[in-house]
Amino acid sequence: MPVKSTVRKVVFPAAGLGTRFLPATKAQPKEMLPLVDKPIIQYGVEEAVQSGIDNIIIVTGRGKNAIEDHFDVNVELESFLQQRGKVELLEEIRKISNMINVAYVRQGEPLGLGHAVLVTAELVGDEPFAVILADDVIDASPPALQQMMDVFEKVGGPVLAVERVPPDQVSAYGIVDIDTSIDLGRGVYAVRDLVEKPSRDEAPSNLAIIGRYLLTPDIFPALRETASDRTGEIQLTNGLRKLLKQRKIFACEIAGTRHDTGNKLGYLKACVYFALRRPDLSEAFRAYLRSERV
Numbered sequence: 189m190p191v192k193s194t195v196r197k198v199v200f201p202a203a204g205l206g207t208r209f210l211p212a213t214k215a216q217p218k219e220m221l222p223l224v225d226k227p228i229i230q231y232g233v234e235e236a237v238q239s240g241i242d243n244i245i246i247v248t249g250r251g252k253n254a255i256e257d258h259f260d261v262n263v264e265l266e267s268f269l270q271q272r273g274k275v276e277l278l279e280e281i282r283k284i285s286n287m288i289n290v291a292y293v294r295q296g297e298p299l300g301l302g303h304a305v306l307v308t309a310e311l312v313g314d315e316p317f318a319v320i321l322a323d324d325v326i327d328a329s330p331p332a333l334q335q336m337m338d339v340f341e342k343v344g345g346p347v348l349a350v351e352r353v354p355p356d357q358v359s360a361y362g363i364v365d366i367d368t369s370i371d372l373g374r375g376v377y378a379v380r381d382l383v384e385k386p387s388r389d390e391a392p393s394n395l396a397i398i399g400r401y402l403l404t405p406d407i408f409p410a411l412r413e414t415a416s417d418r419t420g421e422i423q424l425t426n427g428l429r430k431l432l433k434q435r436k437i438f439a440c441e442i443a444g445t446r447h448d449t450g451n452k453l454g455y456l457k458a459c460v461y462f463a464l465r466r467p468d469l470s471e472a473f474r475a476y477l478r479s480e481r482v
Contacts, residue, residue: 328444
């Protein structure tokens with residue numbers, strides 16, 4: 189069983205429009221696109237639960253009702269499965285609604301990740317909390333969030349998940365500038381600065397911020413003081429830079445395999461990756477892939 193932690197809540201921003209996957213996301217949230225037979229967001233929720241956190245806050249918007257329905261009880265479906273004697277499926281369905289305590293808050297407009305975090309302030313309260321971006325599905329043992337929580341217990345400050353990326357990809361990420369004079373152990377760094385999508389020549393490192401944050405409640409006043417960027421959005425990175433002037437922030441290099449399901453190629457790779465790890469599918473699916481010469 190996961191050990192309970194001082195971090196008790198996880199925020200899932202899920203109010204984006206999912207335009208990269210249109211027309212599939214015209215009538216369903218991108219967070220509900222399946223990886224084999226589980227929606228993307230469920231992988232992140234299960235990661236939180238495996239890390240000892242079952243209080244989930246989901247930031248939603250218009251057209252996101254399917255997310256709420258997924259984590260709610262479906263009496264008709266459960267009754268149907270019970271009558272048909274489909275015990276394993278019934279247990280799987282019940283597990284989805286029983287594994288978490290979930291609250292929802294609406295983000296009226298998709299005004300950036302920083303704004304999505306800010307609208308959860310009342311539900312989070314005055315305590316540390318995590319943020320998981322469901323697009324980043326991470327297969328790791330221990331779970332990525334647990335790795336970050338272990339670092340948090342050690343350093344006592346906000347922790348950002350990072351991953352080393354090829355130099356030609358740094359411009360697609362927020363990049364951390366680390367203080368090499370501070371030794372915190374392997375894979376843990378003190379952050380000196382954050383640079384949003386730098387050019388290859390200007391990047392201070394190749395440590396890219398990925399979709400996991402472990403934050404302290406002082407991020408909320410920092411975000412309130414953060415101006416919108418040229419697109420009208422409040423960026424979490426800018427709020428963290430403001431917070432960095434007041435306290436130390438740390439980075440944790442995650443040990444695991446990350447899939448960026450926010451783009452089509454990353455999503456397809458994730459589908460193949462998880463299918464090949466399913467005992468009931470892997471052999472037949474691998475044979476199919478060989479037959480297609482891929």
